[in-house]
Amino acid sequence: MIFxxxxxxxxxxxxxxxxxxxxxxxxxxGHEVYVQAGAGEKAGFSDEQYEAAGAVIRRTAKEIYDxxxxxxxxxxxxxxxxxxxxxxxxxxxCIHPAAHPExxxxxxxxxxxxxxxxxxxxxxxxxxxxxxxxxxxFGLESMLSIHGGKGKFVSGLGGAPAMNVLxxxxxxxxxxxxxxxxxxxxxxxxxxxxxxxxxxxxEAYHGxxxxxxxxxxxxxxMLPATxxxxxxxxxxxxxxxxxIDRSMLKLMEKGSVIVDISNDENGAIESFHETTHxxxxxxxxxxxxxxxxxxxxxxxxxxxxxxxxxxxxxxxSILNLGVAEACVRDGFLRRSLTAYKGYLTHEETSALQNRPxxxxxxxxxxxxxxxxxxxxxxxxxxxxxxKI
Numbered sequence: 001m002i003f004x005x006x007x008x009x010x011x012x013x014x015x016x017x018x019x020x021x022x023x024x025x026x027x028x029x030g031h032e033v034y035v036q037a038g039a040g041e042k043a044g045f046s047d048e049q050y051e052a053a054g055a056v057i058r059r060t061a062k063e064i065y066d067x068x069x070x071x072x073x074x075x076x077x078x079x080x081x082x083x084x085x086x087x088x089x090x091x092x093x094c095i096h097p098a099a100h101p102e103x104x105x106x107x108x109x110x111x112x113x114x115x116x117x118x119x120x121x122x123x124x125x126x127x128x129x130x131x132x133x134x135x136x137x138f139g140l141e142s143m144l145s146i147h148g149g150k151g152k153f154v155s156g157l158g159g160a161p162a163m164n165v166l167x168x169x170x171x172x173x174x175x176x177x178x179x180x181x182x183x184x185x186x187x188x189x190x191x192x193x194x195x196x197x198x199x200x201x202x203e204a205y206h207g208x209x210x211x212x213x214x215x216x217x218x219x220x221x222m223l224p225a226t227x228x229x230x231x232x233x234x235x236x237x238x239x240x241x242x243x244i245d246r247s248m249l250k251l252m253e254k255g256s257v258i259v260d261i262s263n264d265e266n267g268a269i270e271s272f273h274e275t276t277h278x279x280x281x282x283x284x285x286x287x288x289x290x291x292x293x294x295x296x297x298x299x300x301x302x303x304x305x306x307x308x309x310x311x312x313x314x315x316x317s318i319l320n321l322g323v324a325e326a327c328v329r330d331g332f333l334r335r336s337l338t339a340y341k342g343y344l345t346h347e348e349t350s351a352l353q354n355r356p357x358x359x360x361x362x363x364x365x366x367x368x369x370x371x372x373x374x375x376x377x378x379x380x381x382x383x384x385x386x387k388i
Contacts (some may be wrong), residue, residue, distance in 0.1 A: 001031050001032075001069040001070055001319050002031065002032045002033075002034060002067055002068045002069050002070070003026050003031050003032065003033050003034070003068060003069070003070045003072075003315070003319060004033075004034045004035075004036075004058075004064040004065070004067065004068030004070065004071045004072070005017070005018045005023070005033070005034070005035045005036060005039050005040075005050075005055075005064070005071075005072060005073070006036050006039060006061055006064055006065075006071055006072065006073040007036040007037070007038050007039040007061065007073070008039075008073050008074050008075050009061075009078055009080075010075040010076070010078065010294075011276065012276050012277050012278070012292075012293075012294050012297055013074060013075050013294055013297050014042035014043055014297045014298075014300035015042075015043055015074045015296065015297055015300045015303050015304045015307065016039055016040040016043045016045065016073075016074065016300075016304045016308070017072050017073055017074050017092075017093070017117075017304070017307060017308055017311060018035075018039075018040075018072065018308050018315075019040060019043075019045050019304060019305060019308045020040070020045055020049040020050050020052065020053040020055075021053070021308070021309075022308045022309070022312045022315070023035065023050055023053045023054065023055045024053035024054055025312060025316070026312075026315060026316065026319065027053065027054040027055065028054075029316060029319060029320055031319050032056065033050075033053075033054060033055040033056065034055065034056045034057075034058050034063075034064055034067055034068055035047070035050045035055045035056070035057055035058070035064075036057075036058055036059070036060070036061055036063075036064050037057050037058065037059050039073075040304070042300055043300040043301050043303075043304040044300070044301040044304075045304075061081060061084060062084055065081070065084035065085065065086065065089075066084070066086075068089070069089065069090060070089070070090040070091075070092070070315075070318065070319065071089065071090070071091055071092075072091070072092040072093060072315070073093050074093065074094060074307070075093065075094055075294075076093065076094060076095055076096060076100060076103055077091070077093065077095070077103055077106070077107075079102065079106075082103075082106035082110070085106065085107070085110035085112050086110065086112070087110060087111040087112065087341070088111065088112070088113065088341065089110075089112045089113070090112070090113045090114075090115075090318065090323065091107070091112050091113070091114040091115070092114075092115045092117055092311070092314070092315070092318075093115075093116075093117055094116065094117045094118050095107075095114060095115075095116035095117075095118075095338055096116065096118065097116055097338050097339075097346050097348075097349040098237055098346075098348045098349045098351075098352045098353065098380075099237070099265075101353050104338070104339070104344070104346075104349055104353065104355075107338065107339040108339055108342055108343070108344060109342075111341045111342040112339060112341075113323055113337075113339070113340050113341065114337075114338045114339040114340075115314075115333065115336045115337055115338060116336050116338045116346065117311065117336065118336075119332070119335055119336035119377040120311070120314055120332050120333050120335075120336035121310065121332065122330075122332045122374075123310075124171070124172030125172065125307070125310070126303060126306035126307045126309075126310050127296045127303060127307055128171070128172040128173045128176070129172055129173075129176045129306070130176075130295070130296035130299055130302065130303040130306070131173055131176075131261050131295045131296050132172065132173040132174060132175065132176025132177040132178075132179075132180075132230075132232060132261060133176045133177065133179065133180050134295050134296065134298055134299050135173070135177055135230060135232075135259050135261040135290075135295050136176075136177040136180040136181050136230065136259075137180065138259060138280070138290050138292070138295065138298075139165075139228045139230060139257055139259040139290065140154050140163075140184075140228075142257045142259065142280075142281055142288050142290045143163070143227065143228060143255075143257050143288075145255075147281060147288065148255065148281065148283055148288045149255050149256075149257055149288050150227065150253060150254070150255030150256060151255070152227055154181065154184045154185055154186050155184055155185025155186065156185070161187075162185055162186055162187050163186045163187065163227045163228060164186070164187045164189075164225055164226050164227045164228070165181050165186045165187065165188045165189070165226070165227065165228045165229075165230065166188075166189050166191065166219070166222055166223075166226045166228070166229045166230070167181075167188060167189070167190045167191065167230045167232060168191050168214055168219070168229065168230065168231050168232055168233050168243060168268065169191070169192060169214070169231070169232035169233040169234070169262075170190050170191075170192040170194070170197045170198060170201050170232075171192075171232060171234070173232035173261055173262070174190060174192070174230070174232035175201065177230050177232060177261070178190055178201070178205075178209070182205060182208070182209060186228075187210075188209045188210070189209065189210040189211065189212060189222065189226075190209060190210070190211050190212075191211070191212050191213065191214035191218070191219070192211075192213075192214050193213065193214050195213070198211040198212075198213075199211075214233070214243070216241075216242075216243055216244075216245075219243060219244060219248070220248055220251060223244075223248060223251040223252050224251050224252065224253070226252065226256065227253075227256050227257070228256065228257045228258075228259070229244070229256075229257070229258045229259070230259050230261060231243070231244075231258065231259070231260045231261060231262050231267070231268050231269050232261050232262060233262055233267075233268045234262060234264075234378075235262065235264050235266075235267040235268040236378070236379055236380065237264075237266075237348070237352055237378075237380065238352060238380070239266075240266075242267075242268055242269065242270040243268040243269070244258070244268065244269050244270065244271075245270045246270045246271050246284075246285070249271060249284060249285035249286075249287045250285055252285075252286075252287055254286035254287075255286065255287075255288065256286075256287050256288070257287070257288045257289075257290065258271075258287055258288070258289050258290070259289075259290045259291075260272045260289070260290070260291045261295060263291060263292075263293045271284045271285070271287075271289060272289070272291050273291060274291055274292075274293050275289075275290070275291045275292050275293075276292060276293070276294075277292055277294070277297070277298060280292045314326070314330070314333050317329065317330065317333070318333075323337075323364065324364045324365065324366055327360060327361070327364055327366065327371075328366050328369050328370075328371055328372065329372055330372050330374075331371060331372040331373050331374025332374045334360045334361065334371070334372075334374065335360070335374050335376065335377050336377070337360040337364075340358075340360070340363045340364070341363075343357075343358045343363050343386065343388070344356065344357040344358065344386075345357060345358055345359065345360045345363055347376065347377075347378075347380065347381065347382050348377065348378045348380040348382075350382035350384050351380045351381060351382035351384070352380065354384065355384070356384050356385065356386035357382060357384060357385065357386060358385065358386050358388055359385075362388065363388065
């Protein structure tokens, strides 16, 4: 196959999904590798490094789309790219399909084979780890008086107490944030809906952190003494309630900080609205909000290296074995299949966009095979099946 790396064009995106190391590995598997000029530049990887790895540099995105059987990048496809897609082409990127109906329609209309990267990670995405760790640091930065925060230092000073931090959600993002804040000396409380997870987290830190069941009522009782809140909850799409509604902001001291790492519109934080690295903060009810949608992009080199290493096995499996066999062997890859030659194969998107869908194993003709198991990517279910 001909494998193509695209340059990300979303505002504020500096990462790449393939470094020269992965490009060389794919080429040594016998495939041609094309790279759009500048694709890795902002993450610290020059065109010359890709060429040294055996890649061919092409100037424009259209040249990559025209030449390549398999195309990849970090973020969603932009409308200006829809027309470049070709029938049967394999696309691997963070599609976030349930929230992007126009993008989904383009994938279906063009009859491509599309994988949404965010659902393909067996051990959690490196991007989530990066978002949690760097999000914690952005929270500390937002606490500075020069940014409108109350001016507390994370571990305190002689005679001044440490910062009180509340982490909502103990998944990959929340645990990553906890690692940073605990090591810097904050007083941390972690909330989750899974008691077993809370017990495991507490044991990992030898009982030196606090844990609590994540409910709106418990959060309300803790907010008056909380300096920094980090939202790391993957809030189910379509819910009309919040963990922290706008009225609860009045429970917090002025200059306290909320970092919404999950960054969901109509998510767990009612006062959320998306910001960018160029203008990352706003103040509502005296509370500093940091709601940048692309936190990992701020540490583009480290994130790119970790991310590229994590998805290389998927790339090699698809390229070397074909889509169907790759999906037999890896349930996480199978569940990330979003569109297949004009058919929707993503359950959450079916439910939230009211589109009929086909299970990946049915459209690929592998339902009778011994399949690698994987849990559903989300709690959202759909019985709106399309008969084929």
